[in-house]
Amino acid sequence: MAFREYKIGSRMFGLAFGTSMFITLYMPAVDIQNVSATSIAMDRQLSFGRVGGFSYEDPFLQGWGKPITVQISQDPKTGASIESTRAFVYEKDVPFPNGIRHPRILGKVPAAVSKSKGRINEASEDQGAVFIVREVIESGVMVPYIENATATRGWSPTATLAKASDSQRLLVGKGKIMFVREGCWWCHTLLPEQTQDWQYFGAPPMLGDFNGESPTAFGSDRKAPDLTHVGSRNSA
Numbered sequence: 001m002a003f004r005e006y007k008i009g010s011r012m013f014g015l016a017f018g019t020s021m022f023i024t025l026y027m028p029a030v031d032i033q034n035v036s037a038t039s040i041a042m043d044r045q046l047s048f049g050r051v052g053g054f055s056y057e058d059p060f061l062q063g064w065g066k067p068i069t070v071q072i073s074q075d076p077k078t079g080a081s082i083e084s085t086r087a088f089v090y091e092k093d094v095p096f097p098n099g100i101r102h103p104r105i106l107g108k109v110p111a112a113v114s115k116s117k118g119r120i121n122e123a124s125e126d127q128g129a130v131f132i133v134r135e136v137i138e139s140g141v142m143v144p145y146i147e148n149a150t151a152t153r154g155w156s157p158t159a160t161l162a163k164a165s166d167s168q169r170l171l172v173g174k175g176k177i178m179f180v181r182e183g184c185w186w187c188h189t190l191l192p193e194q195t196q197d198w199q200y201f202g203a204p205p206m207l208g209d210f211n212g213e214s215p216t217a218f219g220s221d222r223k224a225p226d227l228t229h230v231g232s233r234n235s236a
């Protein structure tokens with residue numbers, strides 16, 4: 001039996017498959033760790049949550065396992081008034097986004113600060129957590145980091161939600177799942193390009209604005225206007 005051919009064929013297939021996975025999965029992962037996440041990237045992933053596209057956690061794209069973004073002006077623990085703060089509430093069992101699960105995705109310095117000052121390592125999905133995005137000056141450079149306010153300030157998800165009135169429960173992040181589910185990405189992008197687009201569609205994203213977001217909805221070619229800032233340029 002000509003078994004040799006099968007052996008050669010399957011090895012060639014294995015080599016081609018392995019090489020393509022190395023290029024598509026490993027190389028971008030190494031690349032992105034060399035980029036420091038911006039506060040926009042942190043805001044995006046914390047408001048979208050981990051489940052933003054086709055995944056086993058939400059196979060029918062119903063928006064399961066979404067965090068709730070709120071704006072609060074009272075400290076959930078002490079009740080004292082604080083400056084208006086955007087908080088990302090992950091109730092029990094809501095999956096954390098990639099930057100919390102794998103902090104190195106945030107880039108070297110933001111990851112280190114998020115762990116030391118922000119104590120994100122102590123957050124647990126079993127208990128839920130509340131996150132906020134903060135900035136600190138590290139050797140003369142402004143570094144954004146994620147703070148696990150449950151550990152640092154004792155803000156529990158329930159107490160934080162109680163401090164947010166209904167109008168303050170932002171719908172942030174809810175549109176992304178719709179965008180993916182309804183196939184808007186087929187024609188629209190969420191990536192204004194740094195060309196003349198800029199003047200009409202609003203500021204283009206910078207390198208580091210997407211660390212930890214999954215999936216990104218760049219689209220491959222664009223058949224319709226970019227929708228990134230559509231809410232601010234059109235009236236409801």
Ligand code: HEC
Binds near residue numbers: 223224226227
């Ligand atoms: C088959 C391609 C296609 C798909 C799919 C599609 N759109 Fe569009 N959309 C267009 C085109 C083309 C325009 C521009 C129409 C014009 O300017 O006359 C547009 C315009 C828009 C605009 C106005 C944009 C602006 O800058 O004023 C919005 C908002 C929009 N679409 C939302 C959506 C949403 C939400 C979905 C998914 C539910 C979606 N579109 C899916 C083709 C598409």
